[in-house]
Amino acid sequence: MGVVEVLVHATDEISAAGVEAMLAGRDSLRLVREDPERPPDVLVMVVDGAVGTSTFARLRRFRTGGSAPRVVLVAERFRSEDLLPAVECGVSALLTRHELREGTLSAAVTAVSRGAALMPYRLQGVLLDQISRLRSQVLAPAGLTLSGIETRERDVIQLIAEGYQTDEIADRLTYSEGTVKNVLYGLMARLRLNSRAHAVAYAMRAGVI
Known part of the structure; x- marks a missing residue:
């Protein structure tokens, strides 16, 4: 696999600069700027506080057009009710801010670019339950x-x-x-x-x- 192009998007410039510093210097990763004509391979979105509707609105903006990046979402905390909307918006990895380390983040970006999904253990069962209910209560009747x-x-x-x-x-x-x-x-x-x-x-x- 070639070099992974990564776009960092954060709610504040300090967070963006910190995350970019964690990823800079990795031979397998290349930081890029936002380009509507060329989506990155992976989008790292850093949210100040909890995930909310504004987060999903920003993520959907990156999913317009024929292709969309895989997403690593970093936030203070995640609510169970936000899991399905996050997946629908292309989120493949969830990291809390206290997990944010240079090695952890770059490993998550690399894994996601290869098709992996990373999620806290406590949320995996919740997501499976939500998908099961979606299938039985919404999709199957239709x-x-x-x-x-x-x-x-x-x-x-x-x-x-x-x-x-x-x-x-x-x-x-x-x-x-x-x-x-x-x-x-x-x-x-x-x-x-x-x-x-x-x-x-x-x-x-x-x-x-």
């Missing part, structure tokens, strides 16, 4: 999964992965062939998938099938 794939789309893709043709899928699911084609077309158009094989691969990566 026929959706956590991946954003509808239940009937998942059923169709599952049978495609098993080698069934359109007429066989229609027979097994008691749909018309037209319905099967419409379900598949809707999924592929929404997720910009270019073939049945691409749709199957996407569903497998998302853990749907």
